[in-house]
Amino acid sequence: MKINIVGAGPAGLYFALLAKKHNPMHEIQVHEQNPEGATYGWGVVFSDIGLSFLKEADAAFFEEFVAHHERCDYMEIVHQGTHVQVHGNHFSRTSRIDLLRVLRSACEREGIRIEYGRRVEDASALAASCDLLVAADGGNSAVRTQLAQHFRPSFVKRRNKFAWYGTNQRFHPVSLIFRETEHGVFIAHSYQYSPELSTFLVEVDPETWQRAGLDKASEDDSRRFCAEVFRPELGSHELLTNRSLWFEANIVSNERWSHGNIVLLGDALRTVHFSLGSGTRMAMQDAIALHNGVAAHPGDLPAALAAFEAKRRDASSSFQQSASRSLDWYENVANKMKLDPVAFAYDYMRRTGKVSHEDLRQRDPLFARACESFQTAS
Incomplete structure (x- = not known):
């Protein structure tokens, strides 16, 4: 052909x-x-399920494809300053x-x-x-x-605003960071994809975006503002730009x-x-x-x-x-910010309706037991 x-x-x-x-x-x-x-853009993420399809399709190329990937087997949900780890989630990043x-x-x-x-x-x-x-x-x-x-x-077209950044701060697990500010809730999706760099995607609802003045901010002003919002996680590292303009998901x-x-x-x-x-x-x-x-x-x-x-x-x-x-x-996360960090992480993991409690128990028995204990205490 x-x-x-x-x-x-x-x-x-x-x-x-x-x-x-x-x-x-x-x-x-x-x-x-x-x-x-x-x-x-910065990095891309594959789950172990996603990689299994590639290995089956062409095993020789698969070995070349994953040779320089960064790998981890857990994720973190950061809420109210608490880092909740959920294991049994295998990710490969490049x-x-x-x-x-x-x-x-x-x-x-x-x-x-x-x-x-x-x-x-x-x-x-x-x-x-x-x-x-x-x-x-x-x-x-x-x-x-x-x-x-x-x-x-x-x-x-969905309502939330996004900006793709990078950073030299290395987020080994796939990390979801939720931060309440005087303007509203800011969310960061971050993960390390090379020995030196991590992706850092910032998400915010349009009302918070406007209250923070980001609707009028330059690309560099937005970068600096978002870096300060997530300073506890970024430490001394700054955000890096690459056509990092605000956009909505289409x-x-x-x-x-x-x-x-x-x-x-x-x-x-x-x-x-x-x-x-x-x-x-x-x-x-x-x-x-x-x-x-x-x-x-x-x-x-x-x-x-x-x-x-x-x-x-x-x-x-x-x-x-x-x-x-x-x-x-994500668009309604402001209504969930009062949840305890464990309950919040559990709600996040169940958000698509595709992950059952039994799935979580098989992936991470400790996390599942923590959720069960919290629900019993509540």
């Missing part, structure tokens, strides 16, 4: 790699609008730059061409020049926008996943809110499912795309439902 892929992110590159290794006769070219080496570097190198070894600085202005014309066009060009997908009447996307879904020989993949297909930490995992699982569909139905693209959608649609809907419940929890 001749395959064009729009977007050199995890979804597009991983599909390219799997397809080419399975059939070296495929002619694959990746088109990326950004310059080579340009990436935004920088987005390193993730893309490893994928890019593997693709280039297989003879996959990656063209940078190329924005696709006419998706239909590009699709006409190949057997399969994979639109893996992110949440603001140009391909999806150009063919919106076919894919029928929908968008839900949740994307599509009624149709494919059109002719064009298929959506990753964030172009559906976004999963970062409070679940599963966006990159979902993108790479999409790549696995699309590859399996193409490999199972050689010469029959409609069947391949139907198999891909049958495999992934239910999982996609389930994750988006969980993400919606998680967002609801």
